[in-house]
Amino acid sequence: MKEWYDAIKEAQSVEKLEEIRISVFGKKGVLAAEFAKMKSAVNEEKAQLAKELNTHKAALTDELTQRKVVLQTLELEANMKAEAIDVSLYRAKCQSGGLHPVMETMDRIIEYFVAMNFAVKTGNMLEDDFNNFEALNLPKYHPARDMQDTFYFKDEMLLRTHTSPVQIRTMMANKPPIRMIAPGAVFRRDYDLTHTPMFHQVEGLLVDEEGKVSFANLKFILEDFLKYMFGDVEVRFRPSFFPFTEPSAEVDISCVFCKGDGCRVCSKTGWLEVLGCGIVDPNVFDAVGYKNVSGYAFGLGVERFAMLIHHIGDLRSLFEGDIKLLEQFQ
Ligand code: DAH
Numbered sequence: 001m002k003e004w005y006d007a008i009k010e011a012q013s014v015e016k017l018e019e020i021r022i023s024v025f026g027k028k029g030v031l032a033a034e035f036a037k038m039k040s041a042v043n044e045e046k047a048q049l050a051k052e053l054n055t056h057k058a059a060l061t062d063e064l065t066q067r068k069v070v071l072q073t074l075e076l077e078a079n080m081k082a083e084a085i086d087v088s089l090y091r092a093k094c095q096s097g098g099l100h101p102v103m104e105t106m107d108r109i110i111e112y113f114v115a116m117n118f119a120v121k122t123g124n125m126l127e128d129d130f131n132n133f134e135a136l137n138l139p140k141y142h143p144a145r146d147m148q149d150t151f152y153f154k155d156e157m158l159l160r161t162h163t164s165p166v167q168i169r170t171m172m173a174n175k176p177p178i179r180m181i182a183p184g185a186v187f188r189r190d191y192d193l194t195h196t197p198m199f200h201q202v203e204g205l206l207v208d209e210e211g212k213v214s215f216a217n218l219k220f221i222l223e224d225f226l227k228y229m230f231g232d233v234e235v236r237f238r239p240s241f242f243p244f245t246e247p248s249a250e251v252d253i254s255c256v257f258c259k260g261d262g263c264r265v266c267s268k269t270g271w272l273e274v275l276g277c278g279i280v281d282p283n284v285f286d287a288v289g290y291k292n293v294s295g296y297a298f299g300l301g302v303e304r305f306a307m308l309i310h311h312i313g314d315l316r317s318l319f320e321g322d323i324k325l326l327e328q329f330q
Contacts, residue, residue, distance in 0.1 A: 001060075004023075005063060009063070009067065014068060014071045017067055020064070025057075031053065038053075098327075101306045101312075101326070101329045102303055102306050102318055105305050105306040105309060106202065108229065109229070109300075110183055113181045113225075116221065118180055121170050123169050123182060123184065125159060125160055125184070127157070127165050132160050132162075132165045134287070135287035135288065136167070137243040151187060162186050163201040163202065163299060164203055164244060166180075166182030167244075168287070170182070172289075176208065177209075180204070180206075181205075182204075183202045184201065185200055193315060194315050195315065196319055199301060199302070199303050200301070201300060202299070203298070203299045205297045206295055207285075208293065210294050215296070217296060218278075219237060229305060230253055234253065236251070237250075238252060242276055243281070244278075244281050245277065247279060248277070249277055255270050255272050256308050274308070276298065276299050276300075277299070279294070279295070280295040303315050
């Protein structure tokens, strides 16, 4: 009998174990043969033999059951190992997105003015001649229109050349006081290192009672704003001309590249022009029917700000959708 115990212990598979079980417990198995021998045995021997055989029967049954559990567990483990999927092997190539530098810059600009209690207004990209030019003191055939050539549709409709028409729309729809900015896309017939046919501006307008709004107010807020955007820079106001403001100024910051020493980017001047502004021209108030008011306005190009903040050389690269460039800003 001993060899059967050994056979059970050494069995390496559930199938092998089943073969052993049949050899031991089957009709023609070892135990059956041993029990058959009892027939020829005498009484005392018979009882003894029967006892022995039953003990073996119980013990072998136990051994079989135990070994079966062990072998089944081993087989299950082996199967699980063989079928295992290495989830780390196939990395899904998905990249998380992020804001485009122009939109991120726009958001920062909006953040500043919202904190200063300015409302955010949007106008129409398809604008009419009145809002885009006429009401802004740019009469037909005025030479200043040449600088803002754009794409025209029928019925004097055009793609807006600046966000200034939102000033007009806001004043026509509301009574003073007004405190608004207008971020958005604008369009012009330009294409070079620093110009694209579509770009973004943020317009600003503040209107209050006559005598309440001064150039000093304008200077204060723009200086504060430019330091918020560019850090510790010098700010300078230069007399200029815009049809919709009088007096008008262009605003420069000390060059962010050379800190004012003079380099290629600032054409050796040490200064970079960043926005236009002024005191709202009375003709603009006349066009919208506002009386006894004063105000200031300003306008800036968002791409120019993004280029100066991120040191980008060619404005056109902001519109190429090149991941290699864009992912540097995430
Ligand atoms: N609209 C001007 C432009 O596109 C920018 C501008 C300058 C807006 C002065 C203003 C302003 O409101 O006061 O070039």
